[in-house]
Amino acid sequence: DIQMTQSPSSLSASVGDRVTITCRASQSISSYLNWYQQKPGKAPKLLIYAASSLQSGVPSRFSGSGSGTDFTLTISSLQPEDFATYYCQQSYSSPYSFGQGTKLEIK
Amino acid sequence: QVTLKESGPALVKPTQTLTLTCTFSGFSLSTSGMRVSWIRQPPGKALEWLARIDWDDDKFYSTSLKTRLTISKDTSKNQVVLTMTNMDPVDTATYYCARIHPAGALDYWGQGTLVTVSS
Numbered sequence: 485d486i487q488m489t490q491s492p493s494s495l496s497a498s499v500g501d502r503v504t505i506t507c508r509a510s511q512s513i514s515s516y517l518n519w520y521q522q523k524p525g526k527a528p529k530l531l532i533y534a535a536s537s538l539q540s541g542v543p544s545r546f547s548g549s550g551s552g553t554d555f556t557l558t559i560s561s562l563q564p565e566d567f568a569t570y571y572c573q574q575s576y577s578s579p580y581s582f583g584q585g586t587k588l589e590i591k
Numbered sequence: 592q593v594t595l596k597e598s599g600p601a602l603v604k605p606t607q608t609l610t611l612t613c614t615f616s617g618f619s620l621s622t623s624g625m626r627v628s629w630i631r632q633p634p635g636k637a638l639e640w641l642a643r644i645d646w647d648d649d650k651f652y653s654t655s656l657k658t659r660l661t662i663s664k665d666t667s668k669n670q671v672v673l674t675m676t677n678m679d680p681v682d683t684a685t686y687y688c689a690r691i692h693p694a695g696a697l698d699y700w701g702q703g704t705l706v707t708v709s710s
Contacts, residue, residue, distance in 0.1 A: 485654050516694075516695055518694075518695070518696035518697070520638075520697070522638075527687055527700035527701065527702055527703055528638065528687075528697070528700060529700075530692070530696050530697060530698050533692060533694045533695070533696035533698070534694045534695075534696070537694070539696075539698065571637070571638055573638075573640070573696070573697070575691075575694070575695025575696060576695075578643055578651035579640055579651060579652065579653050579654055580628070580640045580643070580695070581640055582630075582637060582638040582639065582640060583637070584637045585637045585638070
């Protein structure tokens, strides 16, 4: 099975900050990497698929990059509604696995 | 418009079998390329991928849970069913179903259903 490791596990930032979250796969997954945002009590929401493709309706301040084993999610200018938990997920091979999550909190 | 909704018991006893149903609309699991997954999330913890079923009835399971899980589909009813045997309190979680995008991402999710395992 492919293991996904996110860092950091938590992050404090301010509105307007640029934030980067990283995700590492235990083996190469090409570009089969997806990012989700989850707010308390809600289902996750797809932000980025195939490492760098922005899901329809997602603000352009979100971007993704990487291939192989190392990936990043960047939020260019944090907005109040961006404080949430973020998960990466590989869809290269089943079982599809998630990272442990990164909780983004207000500083 | 794609929608998914999970249904099933809110409370099960230890050792019982859990049966959850995902009822969806806006797509058909008989269409080539369509797939649906189940995911769960214990309270305060991370997401855990459980199972997947494809339009051609291929099935895939979590390695750690595969002996306890069965996924099936009823295309005429637009439903996917997940059964999990021998439930334990550690299986207490919100269970989600989600559609799988052609690139493999989970693009539409149900609202989730909280299942508590307790005697």
